[in-house]
Amino acid sequence: xxxxxxxxxxxxxxxxxxxxxxxxxxxxxxxxxxxxxxxxxxxxxxxxxxxxxxxxxxxxxxxxxxxxxxxxxxxxxxxxxxxxxxxxxxxxxxxxxxxxxxxxxxxxxxxxxxxxxxxxxxxxxxxxxxxxxxxxxxxxxxxxxxxxxxxxxxxxxxxxxxxxxxxxxxxxxxxxxxxxxxxxxxxxxxxxxxxxxxxxxxxxxxxxxxxxxxxxxxxxxxxxxxxxxxxxxxxxxxxxxxxxxxxxxxxxxxxxxxxxxxxxxxxxxxxxxxxxxxxxxxxxxxxxxxxxxxxxxxxxxxxxxxxxxxxxxxxxxxxxxxxxxxxxxxxxxxxxxxxxxxxxxxxxxxxxxxxxxxxxxxxxxxxxxxxxxxxxxxxxxxxxxxxxxxxxxxxxxxxxxxxxxxxxxxxxxxxxxxxxxxxxxxxxxxxxxxxxxxxxxxxxxxxxxxxxxxxxxxxxxxxxxxxxxxxxxxxxxxxxxxxxxxxxxxxxxxxxxxx
Amino acid sequence: xxxxxxxxxxxxxxxxxxxxxxxxxxxxxxxxxxxxxxxxxxxxxxxxxxxxxxxxxxxxxxxxxxxxxxxxxxxxxxxxxxxxxxxxxxxxxxxxxxxxxxxxxxxxxxxxxxxxxxxxxxxxxxxxxxxxxxxxxxxxxxxxxxxxxxxxxxxxxxxxxxxxxxxxxxxxxxxxxxxxxxxxxxxxxxxxxxxxxxxxxxxxxxxxxxxxxxxxxxxxxxxxxxxxxxxxxxxxxxxxxxxxxxxxxxxxxxxxxxxxxxxxxxxxxxxxxxxxxxxxxxxxxxxxxxxxxxxxxxxxxxxxxxxxxxxxxxxxxxxxxxxxxxxxxxxxxxxxxxxxxxxxxxxxxxxxxxxxxxxxxxxxxxxxxxxxxxxxxxxxxxxxxxxxxxxxxxxxxxxxxxxxxxxxxxxxxxxxxxxxxxxxxxxxxxxxxxxxxxxxxxxxxxxxxxxxxxxxxxxxxxxxxxxxxxxxxxxxxxxxxxxxxxxxxxxxxxxxxxx
Numbered sequence: 002x003x004x005x006x007x008x009x010x011x012x013x014x015x016x017x018x019x020x021x022x023x024x025x026x027x028x029x030x031x032x033x034x035x036x037x038x039x040x041x042x043x044x045x046x047x048x049x050x051x052x053x054x055x056x057x058x059x060x061x062x063x064x065x066x067x068x069x070x071x072x073x074x075x076x077x078x079x080x081x082x083x084x085x086x087x088x089x090x091x092x093x094x095x096x097x098x099x100x101x102x103x104x105x106x107x108x109x110x111x112x113x114x115x116x117x118x119x120x121x122x123x124x125x126x127x128x129x130x131x132x133x134x135x136x137x138x139x140x141x142x143x144x145x146x147x148x149x150x151x152x153x154x155x156x157x158x159x160x161x162x163x164x165x166x167x168x169x170x171x172x173x174x175x176x177x178x179x180x181x182x183x184x185x186x187x188x189x190x191x192x193x194x195x196x197x198x199x200x201x202x203x204x205x206x207x208x209x210x211x212x213x214x215x216x217x218x219x220x221x222x223x224x225x226x227x228x229x230x231x232x233x234x235x236x237x238x239x240x241x242x243x244x245x246x247x248x249x250x251x252x253x254x255x256x257x258x259x260x261x262x263x264x265x266x267x268x269x270x271x272x273x274x275x276x277x278x279x280x281x282x283x284x285x286x287x288x289x290x291x292x293x294x295x296x297x298x299x300x301x302x303x304x305x306x307x308x309x310x311x312x313x314x315x316x317x318x319x320x321x322x323x324x325x326x327x328x329x330x331x332x333x334x335x336x337x338x339x340x341x342x343x344x345x346x347x348x349x350x351x352x353x354x355x356x357x358x359x360x361x362x363x364x365x366x367x368x369x370x371x372x373x374x375x376x377x378x379x380x381x382x383x384x385x386x387x388x389x390x391x392x393x394x395x396x397x398x399x400x401x402x403x404x405x406x407x408x409x410x411x412x413x414x415x416x417x418x419x420x421x422x423x424x425x426x427x428x429x430x431x432x433x434x435x436x437x438x439x440x441x442x443x444x445x446x447x448x449x450x451x452x453x454x455x456x457x458x459x460x461x462x463x464x465x466x467x468x469x470x471x472x473x474x475x476x477x478x479x480x481x482x483x484x485x486x487x488x489x490x491x492x493x494x495x496x497x498x499x500x
Numbered sequence: 501x502x503x504x505x506x507x508x509x510x511x512x513x514x515x516x517x518x519x520x521x522x523x524x525x526x527x528x529x530x531x532x533x534x535x536x537x538x539x540x541x542x543x544x545x546x547x548x549x550x551x552x553x554x555x556x557x558x559x560x561x562x563x564x565x566x567x568x569x570x571x572x573x574x575x576x577x578x579x580x581x582x583x584x585x586x587x588x589x590x591x592x593x594x595x596x597x598x599x600x601x602x603x604x605x606x607x608x609x610x611x612x613x614x615x616x617x618x619x620x621x622x623x624x625x626x627x628x629x630x631x632x633x634x635x636x637x638x639x640x641x642x643x644x645x646x647x648x649x650x651x652x653x654x655x656x657x658x659x660x661x662x663x664x665x666x667x668x669x670x671x672x673x674x675x676x677x678x679x680x681x682x683x684x685x686x687x688x689x690x691x692x693x694x695x696x697x698x699x700x701x702x703x704x705x706x707x708x709x710x711x712x713x714x715x716x717x718x719x720x721x722x723x724x725x726x727x728x729x730x731x732x733x734x735x736x737x738x739x740x741x742x743x744x745x746x747x748x749x750x751x752x753x754x755x756x757x758x759x760x761x762x763x764x765x766x767x768x769x770x771x772x773x774x775x776x777x778x779x780x781x782x783x784x785x786x787x788x789x790x791x792x793x794x795x796x797x798x799x800x801x802x803x804x805x806x807x808x809x810x811x812x813x814x815x816x817x818x819x820x821x822x823x824x825x826x827x828x829x830x831x832x833x834x835x836x837x838x839x840x841x842x843x844x845x846x847x848x849x850x851x852x853x854x855x856x857x858x859x860x861x862x863x864x865x866x867x868x869x870x871x872x873x874x875x876x877x878x879x880x881x882x883x884x885x886x887x888x889x890x891x892x893x894x895x896x897x898x899x900x901x902x903x904x905x906x907x908x909x910x911x912x913x914x915x916x917x918x919x920x921x922x923x924x925x926x927x928x929x930x931x932x933x934x935x936x937x938x939x940x941x942x943x944x945x946x947x948x949x950x951x952x953x954x955x956x957x958x959x960x961x962x963x964x965x966x967x968x969x970x971x972x973x974x975x976x977x978x979x980x981x982x983x984x985x986x987x988x989x990x991x992x993x994x995x996x997x998x999x
Contacts, residue, residue, distance in 0.1 A: 104993060109933040109953075118923065122933035122954075125913070230729060234890070234940045237947070274862055382524075391733070414624070419964040422972065424617060433988055434608035434621035436964035440735045448736070448961045454608075455962065462947045463954065465918040465935035473909055473921065487993050489932055493984050494603060494995050 005168035005196050007281050009078040010307050010342040019168040021197030022483040027204070030193035034129035034158040035209050037190030042126045042156045045476070045484060046100035049154060053097040056145060057090035059181030060174065060265040067177070071139045071170040076341075077272060082140070088107040089140040092147055092431050095463075096154035096457065099433075103486025104253060105155065105457040108477050118468050121478035124461035126156030128211035131204035135371070136166035136215035136309050137275040142451075143167070144174045144194060147431070148214035148239075151190060151456035160193045160210070160290045162169035162201040162215075166309045171196075205229050205238075214461060215240040216277070216451060217444060218367065226445045240445040241357040243277040243365040244392035246426045247284065247416075249382060249409050253400035255289035261398055265371070266302050268425035270346050273306035274369030275313070278394050278426040278437075281365055284382050287375040292350050295373055296333035305338055313367060314342040320366035321347050327361035328352065329372050342370060350375075356385040363390055379405055383449045386412045391440025391447065394426035418443060418450070504667035504695050506532035509575040509806050509841040518667035520696030526703070529692035533628035534708050536689030541625045541655045542973070544983060545599035548653060552685040554595040555644060556589035557745045558680030559673065565672055570638045573666040574734050575806040575840070576771060581638070588639040591646055591686040591930050595956065598932075602985025604654065604956040607976050609989045620977035623960035625655030627710035632705035632724070634715035635665035635808045636774040641950075642666070643673045643693060646930070647713035647738075650955035652690060659692045659709070661700040663716075665808045670695075688917040693892035704728050704737075711959060714739040715727065715776070715950060718864070718941060725944045738958050739944040740937060742864040743891035746915075748881060748908050752899035754788035760897055761793035764870070765801050767924035769845050771806035773868030775814070777893050777925040777936075780864055783852075783881050786874040791849050794872055803845045804837055805868045812866065813841040819865035820846050826860035827851065828871050843867060849874075862889055878904055885911045890939025890946065893918040893925035907990040917942060917949070 004018035022030070041049070060067070068082040099105060109122040130152040134143035140146065149159050163171035175194040183189055195204070204210055205228045213229055213236065215222050222240030229238045251260055268280050271366070285291035308314040325331065329349035337345045346369035351362050353376045362372050376382045386409070389395075395417040399406040406422075414420050418439030429437050435453025440446040444451075449459045466474060477484050485497040503517035504615035507727075521529070540548070559566070567581040574581070582679040592731055598604060608621040629651040633642035640646065674693040682688055694703070698886035703709055704727045712735065714721050721739030728737045749760055767779050787885050807813040824830065828848035836844045845868035848859050852875045861871050875881045885908070896914040898905040905921075913919050917938030928936050934952025943950075948958050965973060976983050984996040 033568075101992075104988075107954075109881040111929075111933040117931055120918075120929065120931060122932040122935055122952075128914075129952040235944075236940070237945075272661070339708075406972055410968070414963055418962070419619075419966055420968065421966040422968045426969050430610075430616040430619065432610040432616055432619060433991055434610040434619040434964055436621055436962045438962070440961070441735070445734075446736075448957075450962065453622075453964075455606075458947075462939070463917070463935045463949065464913055465933055467918055467920040467923045468917065468923045469909070473905055489603075492932055494601075496993050496995055 002189045003197070005163070005165040007169045009073055010309060011340060013341040017169065019172055019196050022195040023201045024203065027200055028193055030160055030195060031129065031207055031209050033190030033193060034160050037158045037188035037419065038128050040188045041153070041158050041191060046103060049156065050097035050101050052182045052185050052191065053093045053150060053153060055176040055181045055185035057093040059177050060086055060090045060145065063177045067170065067174055070173055071167060074167040074170050075139055075309055075313045081272065085138060085140040089146055092141065093145065093150040095431050096150045099454045099457055100154040103477065103484055105461065106477050106486055107463060108486055108488040109489060110478060110492045121466040121469065121474055122463055123475055123478055125464050126244055127460050127462060128157060129209055129458055130157045130159045131210045131213045132159045133166040133201060133215040133217065134161060134163045136164045136313070137272065139167045139170045140174065142216045144171045145178045147452050147456055148216065149192065152214065152291065152460045154459040155457040157460045158191050160195060160204055162204060163196050168196060176444050188477060202228065206232060210236065212236050213238040214451065214459065218243060222445060234250055238445050239449055239451065241277065242443060242450040244368055244390065244439065244443045245363055245365050246392050246394050247282045247389055248280045248396040248398065249386065249413060250283065250398040251400065251403050251405040251409060252286040252379065253403045254398040255291070256400065258285070258289045258291050259294055262291060262298045264425055265295055265496040266298040268427045269371040270302065270304040270369045271427050272305065273308055274469055275309060276427050278429060280371060280396060280426050282362065282372050282374065284374050284376055284385055287377050292332055292373050292375060299333045299335065299346060303335055303371060306344050306346055308342040308344055308368060311342050312416055314344050317344045317368035317370060320368065321370055323361045324349050324366060324372060328355040329362055339356070348373065353385055356388045358388045363388060372422050379408065383408065383412050386416065389416045391443045392417045393437060393439045393443045394421060396421040396424065396426055398423055416440060417485065418447070502696070504662070504664040506668045508572055509808060510839060512840040516668065518671055518695050521694040521699045523702065526694055527698055528692060529659055530628065530708050532689030532692060533659050536657045537627050539654070539687045540657050540690060545602060548655065549596035549600050551681045551684050551690065552592045552593065552649060552652060553678040554680045554684035554983065555996045556592040558676050559585055559589045559644065562676045566669065569672055570666060570669040573669050574638050574808055580771065584637060586638040588645055589921060591640065591990035592644065593928050594648045596700055597647045598953045598956055602983055605985055606962060607985055607987040609977060609987060611850060611990045616720055620968065620973055621962055622965070622974055622977055624963050626959050626961060627656060628708055629656045629658045629710045629959055630712045631658045631660045632716065633660060633663040633670060633699060635663045635812070638666045638669045638772065639673065641715045643670045644677045646951050646955055647715065651713065651959045652958040654956040656959045657690050659694060659703055661703060662693055662695050696790065701727065705731060707733065709735065711735055712737040713950065713958065717742060721944060725751040737944050738948055738950065740776065740950040741942060742866055743889065743938065744780040744862055744864050745777055745811060745891050745893050746781045746885070746888055746912070747779045747895040747897065748912060749782065749784045749897040750899065750902050750904040750908060751785040751878065752902045752904065753897040754785050754790070755899065757784070757790050758793055761790060761797045763924055764794055765797040767926045768870040769801065769803040769805065769868045770926050772807055773829040774866065775926050777928060779870065779925050781861065781871050781873065783873050783875055783884055786876050791872050791874060792832055793962050795847055798832045798834065798845060798847050802834055803868060805843050805845055807841040807843055807867060810841050812928045813843050816843045816867035816869060819867065820869055822860050823848050823865060823871060827854040828861055847872065852880045852884055855887050862887060878907065882907065882911050883991065885915065888915045890942045891916045892936060892938045892942045893920060893999045895920040895923065895925055897922055897996040915939060
């Protein structure tokens with residue numbers, strides 16, 4: 002029987018493997034999710050919060066063990082991984098609070114009028130969700146990461162496909178968190194974990210799976226999206242995919258180019274460049290020595306990137322070759338240690354003329370690789386922005402009272418899900434306002450986000466209850482507002498007093 | 501040059517034709533929409549309201565002429581059509597008010613904390629929208645119907661593809677309303693009208709079109725959805741398609757079966773059965789004589805249906821044949837006048853055993869055709885509900901303190917976008933709570949609605965503004981809340997005082 006091998010990326014050594022889930026096992030796990038669906042749907046968000054809080058606490062209590070396994074499997078370092086465990090636990094608590102707030106329920110009540118009937122509107126959970134864990138965040142975007150936590154908070158059980166980059170981490174995280182949630186009263190089918198590429202495909206095709214959440218590559222996300230679109234009953238695929246995440250430095254901001262150069266290097270090499278928000282392309286005004294300064298900053302920083310998998314390490318080399326074929330030139334390159342899945346960090350430069358729609362330089366190269374482009378006139382920068390694909394995030398570096406800030410912002414905003422002023426795109430806070438999505442092809446559904454309060458919205462759909470008597474209405478629509486949620490009643494938005 | 505011929509459905513006689521839009525003309529019209537997009541996007545919703553109000557007034561002022569043309573082209577009758585003009589005008593005003601309310605903007609502000617940056621979140625308009633007018637509502641779901649009005653209210657210019665069932669109505673409505681909106685200050689590119697199947701295809705493929713809204717058949721909606729999914733940059737297609745819209749009568753409700761029988765006939769023959777919410781399938785308890793009573797009610801009502809087009813009239817006959825092939829039997833049939841696009845109204849009966857997933861009886865047959873199914877035990881009705889496809893709406897007829905009401909509602913709600921108690925699915929109020937959508941294949945995006953306040957949500961996407969200084973923020977996110985819209989600020993929902 003085949004399985005996911007666990008590797009040490011620092012050496013390339015393999016440890017135990019985790020068996021792939023068989024077709025029969027997968028059927029049993031989906032059936033468990035189906036059996037749990039109405040319970041998870043019908044309890045109040047306060048109950049679901051107690052489950053998620055228990056899971057978060059368990060993750061924190063077992064941080065030491067989880068980080069040890071994850072560091073061995075991912076080489077991301079225990080400092081980063083400890084932070085990530087804390088973040089994942091924080092996310093679970095945050096999505097639980099968003100659910101309790103209840104705005105995600107979209108409750109609306111139209112009282113009957115002489116010409117229109119009573120209608121109550123409510124967002125109801127879709128049912129079992131297939132979650133695809135990411136390679137690059139073994140906790141925060143993985144087994145109990147943003148997708149799982151927001152799906153459960155919204156009232157949906159999940160079946161999680163573990164990423165093969167860290168099977169042991171996935172397995173142990175699942176055991177610890179799932180047990181705590183079940184001990185807190187959640188049904189066993191609240192979450193299940195499966196392994197193997199075939200299991201992922203089976204989930205997307207399974208008639209009882211109602212939605213898919215994915216974080217990863219364009220290739221992976223698009224193939225799941227296509228698969229779901231071929232079903233008899235098409236289901237939504239929320240694929241959050243990597244993009245080039247442009248940075249634009251205005252002429253006025255160039256006065257601080259040395260700081261920007263260091264920040265750029267730090268951001269594009271962070272986590273060995275394995276972020277979907279990595280800034281992969283920076284437009285700078287010519288004449289401020291930016292390319293040289295970034296090259297020097299890279300050499301000074303001297304990162305020693307170790308990639309998550311052999312495949313990713315190989316893809317970095319391939320990607321750098323493609324960027325060169327597309328017209329970019331290497332201007333700085335660190336040396337690789339040569340061990341395991343190590344690679345070099347690479348800075349390339351390209352002419353602004355290269356930035357034409359469809360050019361490879363406008364696409365993500367996952368890993369510690371970035372391209373710098375110098376422009377002569379602001380119009381050239383604006384034209385280059387026009388050629389960009391949709392991206393998750395884009396940064397603008399501006400000066401105080403910058404005369405060009407408004408122009409660049411106006412052109413860049415339509416291309417991104419998140420626009421950032423004087424900061425780097427890496428780092429995605431889980432807050433109410435966050436948008437971690439973006440125009441096609443950053444996400445398969447640009448109206449959604451995989452991080453932040455609106456992440457819950459992906460897993461519900463509205464139902465209108467026309468003429469339904471009070472005794473048969475769902476609790477959130479009852480006259481007394483027993484869940485104390487915000488509701489629009491006969492056109493007026495009412496915020497419940499929760500004190 | 502080819503065109504859309506205008507027919508009198510009552511006689512089959514043809515009048516003037518409207519020329520199909522050429523490829524060059526279409527390019528010019530899309531360019532006008534692109535040129536208008538930033539103006540339409542950036543003005544406050546109060547300004548867009550003034551445009552929509554002017555358009556609504558113009559529609560009402562020209563009602564007499566518009567209804568005359570439409571009655572000739574559609575045979576829907578001047579009473580219904582006068583009501584529909586009033587409704588279409590009311591919709592334009594309603595969506596304008598929804599825009600002014602501003603909740604659709606989804607404004608969220610996270611003030612900076614020691615660990616997270618300032619982030620403002622705002623829904624921004626997508627850009628030019630292609631709207632496909634419907635055959636069956638020449639005003640309310642056509643040129644300036646729900647889709648157009650909600651897209652403009654949300655800040656998007658539209659290019660409208662006229663339905664060939666009523667080219668003259670479409671053209672004249674467009675002239676009257678567009679002129680009034682432009683006179684009120686809207687840019688010329690706020691709306692354009694194109695004719696011809698090829699124009700529709702070109703719109704869906706056009707790189708400058710950002711979304712598609714469609715009301716019509718499964719075949720038409722699905723083909724546009726597939727076309728959009730083949731684009732380089734995939735765009736959302738909001739296709740609202742016809743469904744079977746089941747009605748379930750509980751055993752206790754059967755005591756009033758004579759009234760139900762009359763209501764059913766009235767609902768499924770209304771507008772010659774040409775509603776996407778037509779109840780096409782009714783489950784009734786055996787032993788209450790329901791089939792006989794419905795048959796008699798149909799014979800008493802003696803509708804004389806005239807269909808919108810020759811194609812629709814032919815499809816009714818084909819559909820009835822398919823239903824028979826699938827196991828249903830004709831139990832009552834009115835006679836057709838034989839003139840023009842007239843047809844018979846048909847009631848069929850089927851055994852509950854026929855209701856297996858995939859059976860034709862579970863799909864829409866557009867026109868004055870319905871199937872009645874008698875069940876022996878409630879479990880049989882529940883099993884039949886389980887076999888249903890997703891539908892726009894479903895009705896439950898119950899008695900007071902009905903012991904089976906909760907069970908039927910619990911099983912039917914997951915199948916529909918709108919669940920109705922003791923009323924019929926035809927009639928879709930445009931209110932805050934309305935949901936005119938439903939699970940696949942009722943709509944290509946079950947999270948959306950084409951009627952009601954949430955219709956605007958289809959035409960915006962969220963953008964997060966991280967670290968953006970006040971001077972560069974969009975107006976709705978400014979500290980003073982100049983648009984007086986509801987906003988969530990640092991986690992707390994704030995409703996502005998608009999008095």
